[in-house]
Structure formats: C-alpha cells, structure tokens
Amino acid sequence: MRSPRVRGLLCRSEGQRRWDRIGFLSAAVVLAALATGAAAAPPKVEITGGHNPAAHSYVYMVSNRSDSPIVGVEFPHYRADTFTAPEGWQTASTFLVNVGVPDKPGVCKAFVERPSQGIPSNAKAEFALRIAPDGEQPVPASGEVVVRFADGSETTVADVEVPRPRQSRYQQLFEILGLGLLVAVWLGVRAILHRRRRRGEPVETASGSGDEPADAPVP
Numbered sequence: 001m002r003s004p005r006v007r008g009l010l011c012r013s014e015g016q017r018r019w020d021r022i023g024f025l026s027a028a029v030v031l032a033a034l035a036t037g038a039a040a041a042p043p044k045v046e047i048t049g050g051h052n053p054a055a056h057s058y059v060y061m062v063s064n065r066s067d068s069p070i071v072g073v074e075f076p077h078y079r080a081d082t083f084t085a086p087e088g089w090q091t092a093s094t095f096l097v098n099v100g101v102p103d104k105p106g107v108c109k110a111f112v113e114r115p116s117q118g119i120p121s122n123a124k125a126e127f128a129l130r131i132a133p134d135g136e137q138p139v140p141a142s143g144e145v146v147v148r149f150a151d152g153s154e155t156t157v158a159d160v161e162v163p164r165p166r167q168s169r170y171q172q173l174f175e176i177l178g179l180g181l182l183v184a185v186w187l188g189v190r191a192i193l194h195r196r197r198r199r200g201e202p203v204e205t206a207s208g209s210g211d212e213p214a215d216a217p218v219p
Contacts, residue, residue: 042065043155044064044065044147044149045062045065045070045147046063046157047060047061047062047063047145047157047160048060048063049061049161050140050161050162051161051163055130056130056131057129057130058075058129058131058140058161058163059126059127059128059129060128060145061126062127062147063124064119064121064122065121065122066121066149067121068115068121068149068153069115069119069120069149070118070148070149071111071112071115071118071148072110072111072112072146072148072154073109073127073145073147074107074108074109074145075107075108075129075143075145075162076105076107076145077093077095077105077106077107077162077163078104078105078106078138078163078164079097079131079132079136079137079163080093080106080108080130081097081098081131081132082096082130083096083110083127083129083130084127084128084129086110086119086127088112088117089110089111089112089117090110090111090113091108091109091110092111093106093108094106094107097132103135103136105164108129110127115150118150136166137166138163138166139164140161140162141161141162141163141164142159142160142161142162143161143162143164144156144157144158144160145157145160
C-alpha cells in the first residue's frame with residue numbers, strides 16, 4: 001500500500017498537470033481572440049474629439065466608414081444645457097440643465113427623417129454639447145455612443161470622452177476598499193494552497209477534488 005506521503009505527492013502532481021492543461025487552453029483561447037481581432041473588419045464609425053475646456057463644451061466629429069448613411073446618434077451627458085447637431089437634424093435630449101429639470105445624467109439624441117439628410121459613406125459631421133457654467137461641473141470620462149444607420153443596423157462606439165458626474169469621496173473609498181478586498185482574498189487563497197502543497201496534502205483543482213481513492217490492498 002502506498003503511504004499517505006506518496007499519495008499526496010501523486011495527487012499534487014496530478015493537480016499540477018490539470019492546471020497546466022487549463023493554462024494551455026487559456027493561452028490558446030487568448031491567442032485565438034487576438035488573431036480574430038486582428039482579422040476583424042475596420043470600425044463602421046469613428047468618433048474623435050471630446051472635452052474642450054476653452055469653450056466649456058464637448059465637440060465631436062463623427063465619421064462614417066460604412067456603406068449605409070448614419071441617421072441617428074446618442075451621446076450620454078451630465079449637466080449639458082445645449083446640444084447642437086448638423087443642419088437638418090432633429091434633436092431630443094433628456095435632463096438638459098434648465099429650471100425644474102432634475103440634476104441627473106441624460107442622453108442627447110440627434111436624428112434625421114430621411115437617409116439623404118444623414119451622414120453619407122466616407123463623410124463626417126460635427127456634434128457639440130455645451131456644459132452649463134453654473135453648478136457642479138462634470139468630469140471627462142470614457143463613455144459609449146450609439147450610432148444608427150439607414151439600413152436598420154446600429155453600432156456602439158466605446159472610449160468616447162463624455163461628461164460624467166464627479167465621484168464623491170465615499171464612492172472612491174468604496175471602490176478602493178472593494179479592490180483591496182479582492183486582492184486580500186486572492187492572496188489568502190494562494191497562501192492556503194501553498195501551505196497544503198508543502199505539507200503534501202491533496203489540492204483541489206478546477207476539474208474537481210484533488211482527493212484520490214485509496215489504493216486497494218496488495219495481496
């Protein structure tokens with residue numbers, strides 16, 4: 001019969017092989033995702049610009065890289081009091097700064113009724129948000145802009161600089177504490193696994209328990 005020490009070492013070896021296989025599969029998935037991203041089609045829309053402190057505004061240039069005209073855009077905002085779209089476009093915004101309007105984040109929408117009024121392929125147009133000069137001032141932050149096309153499709157453009165509410169000290173502290181707790185849990189789990197491996201105890205793996213059935217007695 002194998003001793004508990006030998007069985008523990010065998011369990012640890014089997015657990016290590018399982019983690020090696022998981023690591024290999026994870027690396028393969030990452031490499032496949034990178035290859036897919038490299039071969040992906042170029043974006044349908046490009047949005048440049050953002051915060052303009054001198055003008056107390058956010059100015060964007062929307063460039064159409066698709067074959068279908070752009071007929072609608074949606075910009076998130078906080079404390080904008082005016083939204084400007086190209087000539088011929090209609091606007092519909094929520095929570096623009098005004099008397100009696102709640103002070104909360106909103107959306108600035110611009111759209112056209114006919115595709116011929118939109119942004120054609122390989123063309124661009126400017127949109128702008130003016131921030132109210134009084135009251136709490138927003139901070140530039142990464143946001144998402146929704147763009148709609150005449151063929152009925154839509155896309156979301158990420159990492160666009162938009163006005164967001166300023167985080168309070170309590171929110172910042174909560175995020176820091178949450179991150180610290182996650183790091184502490186991760187370090188604690190690693191420490192426990194390290195101690196069990198040094199003692200030669202079976203270590204649970206992602207595919208199940210590291211405990212192995214005892215060997216049958218040798219006649």
